[in-house]
Amino acid sequence: MADEIYRLRELKQNALIENAEREGKRQRIIEMAEFLDDQPRELEEYDEQLVRRLIKKVRVFEEKFTVEFKSGVGADVDYY
Structure with a gap:
């Protein structure tokens, strides 16, 4: 028992x-x-100020790059 x-x-x-983690992420997005x-x-x-304020990390791959924002949201961008 x-x-x-x-x-x-x-x-x-x-x-x-x-x-609490979810609420923190939601607040950062807001x-x-x-x-x-x-x-x-x-x-x-x-x-430069805008980039430093919004972007945490950019990772470059052969076929795309990934942008990770400080809010925790990420985006993949394919090369043309």
């Missing part, structure tokens, strides 16, 4: 942690959307 209580407490703790709404719609030149 005690083992079951400990197991259920651990499951509850894991669920709380997952919920912040990114608000930031993008404040930006001009068309960029005419490279904006």
